[in-house]
Amino acid sequence: MTSDAFLDYVPVEQARAMAGLRIAFVRGVPGVWGIAIKAILDMKGIEYIAVPHEPGGANLLLKEWTGQTSAPVAMFNDDRPRPHWSEMLALAEQLRPEPPLIPADEDERMTMFGLCHEICSEDGFGWNIRLLLLSANDTTGDERSNALRAKYRSPVSNDYARRRVSAIISSLAGVLDRQAIEGKRYFMGDNLTAADIYWAAFSNLLVPMAEDLCTMPDFVRETGVIAQRLLETPLPQILLDHRNYVVREHFRIPIAF
Ligand SMILES: N[C@@H](CCC(=O)N[C@@H](CS)C(=O)NCC(=O)O)C(=O)O
Incomplete structure (x- = not known):
């Protein structure tokens, strides 16, 4: 697309x-x-x-x-x-039920919503990366960061946020590793689900997509570099390969807002 x-x-x-x-x-x-x-x-x-x-x-x-x-x-x-x-x-x-992005089977739904929760919800991958980023520039005094810091304030430490992000990355990579053994490219079964879409989107926080996949202002790319530095662990290649595959195959590209 x-x-x-x-x-x-x-x-x-x-x-x-x-x-x-x-x-x-x-x-x-x-x-x-x-x-x-x-x-x-x-x-x-x-x-x-x-x-x-x-x-x-x-x-x-x-x-x-x-x-x-x-x-x-x-x-x-x-x-x-x-x-x-x-x-x-x-x-x-x-x-619009078609194409389905949530599995019909209840056990699979539970698994998929667990994956999505860890990626998107409060205390998940995106949330904790944002906490790390906001704490990293808390001395710049820039008005936008100050407003966001006040809005998304959380009592957790940076070490906690880093551990959460690392644990989520490691589990997501583990799921894809197990799928790959069976020759499967998605997080669940043989088909794309919302979990694949959320991971593809949220990976942009850490490793911004190539320009032909997503148009973004320079500061978003710079933010990715800062986030990687703050996290200190590289993103496993299988998660990046998954993101690039899912975006190329299923998203309307270049993504632009
Ligand atoms: N409401 C969303 C979270 C949305 C969110 O955090 N959006 C960010 C942008 S990616 C935002 O709006 N930030 C600017 C702001 O809050 O003013 C959810 O929990 O599902």
Whole structure:
């Protein structure tokens, strides 16, 4: 799948008055939660209106509408806001079951949601990398970092965050190693699931994708270098190979916001 464009954004005031699915994305920046839900919607062919979340801005209109200021957040008709990755995934699956990105078998669902949780949720891979990054530049005094640090404050130490990220990486690599023995490329069984999509998206925090896969401002690439330095352990090649394969085969590329 290829695309040649950044998203066409509709301002919050206008989007709010529309029906259907409206999703706020961080404008111009491939936020990892955003990369994932955009890929999910693209794969399923679900139409949506993109709404801008202005990075570093107050996003007051978004707050008035969705009750919060993070992105992505999905607004479907007059439903409640859906800011959590699992709510957006469930909605996408319900709106357009094909292709299925959540296994039908209950045991497999439990395994897959466990993988996704460790990648995307509070105290997961992305969350702990963000804590490391925010603590690394706590002396710069830059306004955006200060605001994010205040917003995502957590009582854990950097050592704790580093251990969590390393443990998650090691388990994810172990899953792929076991799959590879059976000649399988995905985290579960023979088919792509949401876990593959979330890993592909979140890997960008540590090793940014090549330019032909994802268009991003320089600071995102620099952030990846800093994150790798903070983590001190290289990402196993099998996780990178998986990411590159999944993005090339299944995502609309180049990913751009
Ligand atoms: N709501 C998401 C998390 C989203 C999130 O943390 N988004 C980041 C960008 S990738 C964000 O909006 N950061 C800017 C902000 O919070 O103002 C979830 O838990 O599923």
